[in-house]
Amino acid sequence: MTSKPNEQQALRKNALGLLSIVFLVIATNGPLTALVGAVPVSISMANGIGVPGSFIVAGIVYLLFSIGYAAMSRHIRNAGAFYAYIAAGLGRPAGVGGAFLALLAYNAIQLACYAMVGFFLSQELLTKVGVAVPWWVSAACIGLLVHYFGYRNVEFSGRFLGFLMLCEIAIILVFDVAVVLNGGGPSGFTFASFKPSSVFTSGFGPSLVFVVGSYMGFETTAIYSEEAKNPRKTIPRATYCAITAIMVLYAVSVWMIIVAYGESGTLEVASKDPGNMWFNMTSRLVGKWAADAMSVLMITSLLAALVSFHNTISRYFFSLAREGIVWRGLAKIHDVQGTPFVASIVQTLLGLTVIIVSGLDGVDPLQGLLPWASVVAAVGMVAVQAFASLSVVGFFRKDKRGVSLWQRTIAPTLASLGLFLCLWQIIVHVDLLSGSKSIWSTLVPWATLGGGVAGAIFAVWLKSARPMLYNNLGRVLNEV
Numbered sequence: 001m002t003s004k005p006n007e008q009q010a011l012r013k014n015a016l017g018l019l020s021i022v023f024l025v026i027a028t029n030g031p032l033t034a035l036v037g038a039v040p041v042s043i044s045m046a047n048g049i050g051v052p053g054s055f056i057v058a059g060i061v062y063l064l065f066s067i068g069y070a071a072m073s074r075h076i077r078n079a080g081a082f083y084a085y086i087a088a089g090l091g092r093p094a095g096v097g098g099a100f101l102a103l104l105a106y107n108a109i110q111l112a113c114y115a116m117v118g119f120f121l122s123q124e125l126l127t128k129v130g131v132a133v134p135w136w137v138s139a140a141c142i143g144l145l146v147h148y149f150g151y152r153n154v155e156f157s158g159r160f161l162g163f164l165m166l167c168e169i170a171i172i173l174v175f176d177v178a179v180v181l182n183g184g185g186p187s188g189f190t191f192a193s194f195k196p197s198s199v200f201t202s203g204f205g206p207s208l209v210f211v212v213g214s215y216m217g218f219e220t221t222a223i224y225s226e227e228a229k230n231p232r233k234t235i236p237r238a239t240y241c242a243i244t245a246i247m248v249l250y251a252v253s254v255w256m257i258i259v260a261y262g263e264s265g266t267l268e269v270a271s272k273d274p275g276n277m278w279f280n281m282t283s284r285l286v287g288k289w290a291a292d293a294m295s296v297l298m299i300t301s302l303l304a305a306l307v308s309f310h311n312t313i314s315r316y317f318f319s320l321a322r323e324g325i326v327w328r329g330l331a332k333i334h335d336v337q338g339t340p341f342v343a344s345i346v347q348t349l350l351g352l353t354v355i356i357v358s359g360l361d362g363v364d365p366l367q368g369l370l371p372w373a374s375v376v377a378a379v380g381m382v383a384v385q386a387f388a389s390l391s392v393v394g395f396f397r398k399d400k401r402g403v404s405l406w407q408r409t410i411a412p413t414l415a416s417l418g419l420f421l422c423l424w425q426i427i428v429h430v431d432l433l434s435g436s437k438s439i440w441s442t443l444v445p446w447a448t449l450g451g452g453v454a455g456a457i458f459a460v461w462l463k464s465a466r467p468m469l470y471n472n473l474g475r476v477l478n479e480v
Contacts, residue, residue, distance in 0.1 A: 018234050018241070021221055023162035025242040028217030028308035031249055032168045032294070032301040033116070038210045039254050040274030045432055046207035049192055049263050052255040053199030054207040055214070059247030061418035062215055065385065066243055068392030068412030070236030071403050073221075075395070082388045083319060089391025092473040093459040096325060098384050100455030103316055104448060105380030107350070109216060110309045112373035114139040114355055115365035117302035124299065136359020140352055142303060147348040150310040151334070151341055164304040168297050171290065172253050175278070178285040179256040186262035193255050205425040209432050212422045213378050214250060217308065218242045227338075257281065310347060317343035324469045325462075371434045372444065378426050378433060379445040383452065386419035 042051050069085075076084050082102050087095025118139030125131045125138070149160060179185075192198050221238045258266045260281050269277050283291035318340035321330035334341040363369050389412045396408035426433070427445045434441040462470040 018238055020159075020162065021234065021238040022241050022245070023165050024308055024311070025218055025221055025238065026169075026245060027161035027165045027304040028312070029215065029242075029246055030113075030217075030301045030305035031165075031172060031246070031253075032298055033113075033305065034214040034250065035172065035253055035257075036278045036294070036298055037116070038214055039257070040270045040277040042207050042210035043258075043266060044270040044274060045203075046210065047199060047201045047203035048267055049258050050195075050198035050201060050204070051207055051211070052193040052251045052258070053195070054204065054211045055247060055251040055254065056194070057199065058208065058211045058215060058422070059243060059251070061415055061422070062218060062243045062247075063240070064411045065389050065415035065419065066218075066236075066239045067407050068389060068415065070239055071407040072392050072395055073235045073239075074232045075401065082384050083316070085388050085395075086384075086391045087473055089394035090387065091394075092463075092470060093456040094387065094391075095473065096459035096462075097452040097454075097456035098387055099316065099320055099325070100458075101380045101384045101448070101452035103313065104451045105377045105384065106309055106313045106316065108373040108375075108380065109377035110306060110313065110351060111354055112370050112377060113302050113306050113309065114143065114351065115358075115369040115373065117142050117299060117306065118355070119365040120295075120299050120302070124295065134359055135365045136355050139355045139359075139365075142306065143348060143352050143355060145303070146306045146310050147344065149307045150314055150344040150348070151339060152337055161304050161307060164297075164300045168301050168304070169249065171282075171294050171297055172249065174286060174290060175282050175294075176253055176256045178282075179260045182260070182285055185260045186265065189259055190263070192263065193258055206429045206432055208422050208425045209378070209429050212382055212426070213374070215243070215246060216377070216381055217305075218246065260285065310344070314340050314343040314347050317347065323473055324466075325458075325473070367435065371436070375430055375433045375441070375444050376448045379423065379430075379448045380451070382419055382423045382426060383449060386416050386423060389413075389416035389419060 039051060042054075043049070047054060072085060072089070076088055083095050083099035085095075086098040115135070118135035118137075121138040121142065122133045122135045125133050149156070184190075218239065221235050221242060257278065261269055261277075269280075273280070279291045279294060282294055317326065317330045318333075320326045321328050321343065330340065330343040330346060332342045333339065358365075358369055392412035393409055393416075396403055400408060430441055430445055431437045434444065459470065459473070462473075
């Protein structure tokens, strides 16, 4: 992979269409990983059969968010996405704080995905081939593969992720259709999962801990705005399409698994054998081949999510470097591929370092690395989303730019209130994510938010120490 850097600090233009961006977003979201991994735990520990309704509620909040987000995207084109949005709407210190939080969150969720893919790949190699490979070795090998896709041009990644996503969604739809053809479960079809009495129970707040995390990744539409075809139309449409597709896919598929087992059967299986909840029912209704395919696609789902998160993080580094907040070398673009290849290399090295150190130190991937990384990711990303929604109100406050009151104020305000509520629920129920009730687990969310405060303080320091650089924050793209 010979590099031919150039100094033009702009990403490849007109590289992605609507479907490619939607594919990238849904791949980041990892539907199969969320359904197989998070849903059974949410059913057993939260509001039970009301989880499909929780997905609808969260989807509505994010659709409200996307209304203001889409309106603002017509005026902001920057690979730093949330950083650029918050800086433009709430000021430069808040923007840099948001960037620090977003980087923390994205790196954390990537580490969580590496922990899972390392564990499941090693399990597959042991059961199918009889070869015992440490989880961190499997994860490191996947990390090198992810780097290759991050190095290649974004169209290549988009096609690859699109293929994996279609396979992933296909097996989910096969399961859903099988439930319908089977006439449902023991009680046939019931809509109890969507009744307010089932959704808004004492477990509704805890369900948001898992459900909101399952939507993580939709905001990456804006990260590809510099590489999108006709971004003024493509980015808003891609955002709406991605959120709607995620909401419908999750709500319907979780409803189908509940219908298949029946209300009482669902709660029993989710509590006793959550890891095999989907595999067992898929094997029963469709066949063992489908369960085996689902097991393999679980790994490719994680691979797709890792590639997408890698692209996201490298573009954040690129955006911050282009503005001089971090080392400017990270803003170098590959002459042939049109990708931020130096940022990609740094991102890969950081990830591999944590993976290898964790493995050599004997850290358990699912009980050690995964829970803590999930806490940081959930807290950091929901906080950034909440402030990004508020930034829409700030951005249009002095200049309405022809945008309606609903788009510029009402919808983003409602979304920010909903997101801050979700953030509070995550902090209050952090033990569900971390699996620990220790004092340290309660401090991790606040330490994560402290990373954003540190970023804001750094920006304030720049204002006095490097005023020219500070005054240019969030505006570099206008000069490119």
